[in-house]
Amino acid sequence: MHGRGIFEAEKRRALERLHKEGADDDIAGLIELLNGFDDYFTTSSCSGRVILISIPEIGAKEEAEFIAKWHRKVSKDEVLKAMGTWKDADGELWLMSQSPILHVSCASIEKAKQLLSLAIASGFKYSGIKSITMKRVMVEIMSTERMDVPVGKGGSDILQRTIPGFYRIEGELHARARQE
């Protein structure tokens, strides 16, 4: 089996997996649209999320541990409650609002270029081609909308829970990432 045959076999497997595992509601329509084209299929996706993550030291993301994950707007109280469960005396706690992300397998470099141009023109400026092989070209689609905030260090809350507008903006950011 060569080139196109391999691509089509991989697409069938990806669609079976998608059918079984599903996708975030907010992004399901876009995924269906992309998978409707012969030259593309999606391999993973997230509609954007807010996470609280415990990191042993900056940069050591492999050893990071999720304290909480939300695929929706969150309230200040929810975030504070989740922060209260964190107790890592050596690590850091980060609150992050992450962009929607899509990985799209493309049948050729030409098709990848077209998708990439469209993604960047639509505001997903952190998009790029992540790998090129004989079998497929992988495009990652991401926007620049994000928040990466250190909120705890050495087991204690460094923001002292005094930030009135903070989590409200967080909610707005997440909402905005979804509009794009």
Added chain:
Amino acid sequence: MHGRGIFEAEKRRALERLHKEGADDDIAGLIELLNGFDDYFTTSSCSGRVILISIPEIGAKEEAEFIAKWHRKVSKDEVLKAMGTWKDADGELWLMSQSPILHVSCASIEKAKQLLSLAIASGFKYSGIKSITMKRVMVEIMSTERMDVPVGKGGSDILQRTIPGFYRIEGELHARARQE
């Protein structure tokens, strides 16, 4: 002039510009190394920076205005002083620590793939191919180390200047991004 000839002419112009404008000290060695290879040249670079930026509304980055920029570690007092000069009653103020970034023009897709693999394996996981034309393939090299923190809204300081460990972590993050 075709393919390789255009690439070489563009490289000459880029090196002249670099010679005139210079590059950040911390990244000058890497740039020189890359430009030493026939198949690559750098078109822009930043060794990583800490910025305070005023944004009319989330996402409207085109209309953003720099309040301060540092290409080095910053102290809490420096950041607070710069924050004090900001007065946009409608906008938001964000403190960001940005990853080193490099744009490298590559003579072929094959050369771009090699550079991209090396960059990702070296920890610059946000790297990707941003454009492919007959003349060149552009690779963007970036790491995941960053901070994006809303610190002001409607002209006032939403963090209330109470965060003891905050700017220290900021300094560490910037130092870490440079180590990679």
